């Protein structure tokens with residue numbers, strides 16, 4: 001029963017699971033100190049270029065939208081769980097006001113090492129912190145998504161790896177002014193970052209040659225400079 005069963009392809013519940021920081025919203029820059037943090041208050045929310053249009057395109061194409069985000073701030077003692085939850089709720093409301101439904105938000109607040117004043121219950125290894133696939137698997141189960149018809153979209157190799165681990169398709173947003181908090185890959189000290197001005201082609205070649213990534217087959221299926229570009233490729237994909 002239900003319209004989902006009418007027609008072959010229509011029976012699949014398609015989904016797009018989105019990273020939050022650097023994918024949907026920008027990081028927060030303190031003008032005076034130059035410090036950069038992730039958003040931890042509703043007032044911090046700044047949608048990145050192409051996000052509204054990209055999400056609308058995906059929603060109209062029939063994709064269920066969800067968010068999977070690592071938020072280690074409470075484990076590190078930077079801010080509390082309530083700050084994360086309020087901020088996420090405000091983001092969902094902001095998008096709903098624009099006609100974009102977010103079906104669920106899955107959050108990992110753990111951190112392997114924690115920090116001064118961090119919640120000890122959140123410190124230590126877990127199965128949900130990306131690049132592990134736990135958050136993605138949780139959303140697939142909760143929302144009844146068909147993995148073969150579901151994507152993850154993020155701005156780091158960690159997002160791509162989490163999607164690969166869960167057996168879904170992967171999209172990577174790579175903009176020249178990408179999130180400084182999210183290096184594309186774990187860097188040995190002294191290695192140059194990829195934050196500055198690299199183009200998608202260069203990025204893909206870096207992903208290709210990075211032994212950590214190739215070990216996990218983490219090349220993204222699609223890339224683009226904005227969420228809108230990635231969304232267009234997802235909608236055009238046969239998956």
Ligand SMILES: [Mg+2]
Pocket residue numbers: 019020021022023154155156179182
């Ligand atoms: Mg990110």
Ligand SMILES: [Zn+2]
Pocket residue numbers: 108109110126127128129
């Ligand atoms: Zn976790």
